[in-house]
Amino acid sequence: MDIREEAVQKKRELQGFLTVASKYELKDAHDLSVAYTPGVAEPCLRIKDNEAESFELTCRGNMVAVVSDGTRVLGLGDIGAAAAMPVMEGKSLLFKRFGNVDCVPLVIDTKDPEVLINTVKLLQKNYAGINLEDISSPKCYEIENRLKAELEIPVFHDDQHGTAIACLAGVKAALRLVKKDLETAKIVVNGAGAAGANIARLLYLAGARNITVLVSSGVLHKDYKRLDSLQAELIEMLDLESKSGDLAENAKGADILLGVSAPGVFTKEIMESMNKDAIVFAMCNPTPEATYDEMKAAGVRVAGTGRSDAPNQINNVAVFPGVFRGAFDVRASQITDEMKLASADAIAALISDEELAEDNVMPSVFDERVAPAVAKAVADEAVRAGIAQKVK
Structure with missing residues (x-):
């Protein structure tokens, strides 16, 4: 059976992949009194006196909301809030499986950034963190920046940062x-x-200094018709105004080629023109810029994609469960650039020098060491930066 049909069949059979389960068994009247009235009044009063107790006395302390407006879902585009639900539900499953983080899918039926921001602000007392997902750019930047500034809990737009962290980890291991x-x-x-x-x-923050960013028309410049605030920042940061040319011209002699663009654009000629021992990560999903086999046939030394059916999967699944696990463990108030860099280092370090190979620069997402390593890196950095509200 085709995997897409199987996904529909399994979701229909189970009516979705999530349910609500109880940690406390109700066997008798005493249990009911503890779970509900009259016992429940005491935790309410303690939270009234000290709101931080809500993280310890309710499910809030281990709960993230994965929030989307459905305007940029996978490679499907603007399909709406309801149609985004399967992705948010799937992501909730990954949070639990890999980070033991409870997660609620939360789609908001609006395209107005202000409405989404205000809705999340009103709901924040239910959660320990907010994971933004599948929100179109450039409004995703405004939404994340505003929520980071106005919420008391960490906010993380995974489409921006999760893939970046995974990519940096793979690049660092491949360069070794x-x-x-x-x-x-x-x-x-x-x-x-x-x-x-x-x-x-993130590559620049990690120390890379020779970076060229391309759009479909060539090097990213100030006259790009859809220029957003982050792209404008990159133009200055990377001195892109001094560069020119298309993908084929800029790939010549390159050591690393990273794709988050369109299927099939990394041709054999482009990859063959790169420097010796080239590294190519083709991360467009579900169809990459070049397949793993195509990259290897073109002489690429280290190849990776975002897919799970080839070596060196560069995917945010290796990142977000551990990031939130670490943030929740110490009740971090935010997720910083330093945490992102530490997360990438933690993932890269899981592959020892002896284990490094062309087909092994990224640990599998099913490697049980990944989420704990990322969690520790995030928690340690939060403590170091003084933004941890609880020390384990």
């Missing part, structure tokens, strides 16, 4: 294998949407 330096490597990022722009930004 080919014995090149991040600072001097020639890096080309094809695609300047939320994921591509943040990949370039």
Whole structure:
């Protein structure tokens, strides 16, 4: 059976993948009194006196909401809030499986950023963190920035940061294998949407200095018709105004080619023109810029995609469960750039020098070490930065 049909059949059979389960068994009248009236009054009063108790006395302390307006769902585009629900439900499943984080899918039926922001603000007392998902750019930047500033709990737009962290981890491990330096490597990022722009930004924060960002018309410049605030920041940061040319021209002699763009755009000729021991991550989903086999046939030393059916999966599943697990463990008030860099280092470090290979620069998402390593990195950085409200 085709995997898409199987997904429909299984969801119809189970009526979705999520349910509500109780941690406390109601066996008799005493249990009912503890769970509800009269016992429930005491935790209410304690939270009234100290709101922070809500993280310890209710499910809130381990609960994230995955929030979307359905305007940029996977590769499907603007399909609406209801149609985004299967993705949010699936993401909730991943939070629980890989990070033991409880998650509620929350789709908001609006395209107005102000309405979405105000809705999340009104609901924040239910959650310990907010994961934004599948929101179109450029409004995704405004929404995240506003919520980070106005909420008391961490906010993380996974489409921006999760893929960037995973990509940086893979790049760092791959560079160890080919014995090149991040600072001097020639890096080309094809695609300047939320994921591509943040990949370039995080690479720069990690120390990379020779980065070129491309859009369909060529190097990202100030005259780009859909220029947003982050892209404008990158133009200055990376001195992109001094660069020119299309993908084929910029890929010549490149050490690293990263794709978050369109299917099939990494041709054999483009990849063959790269530097020796080239690294190519084609992360467009579900159909990458080049398949794993195509990249290897073109002589690419280290190849990766966002797919789970080929080696070196560069995917945010390796990131977000651990990020929120670590933030919740110490009740961090925000998720910082330093946490993102520490997360990437933690993932890359899971592959030892002895284990490094062309087909092994990224640990599997099913590697049980991944989420705990990311969680520890995030929690340690929160404590170091003084934004942890609870020390384990």
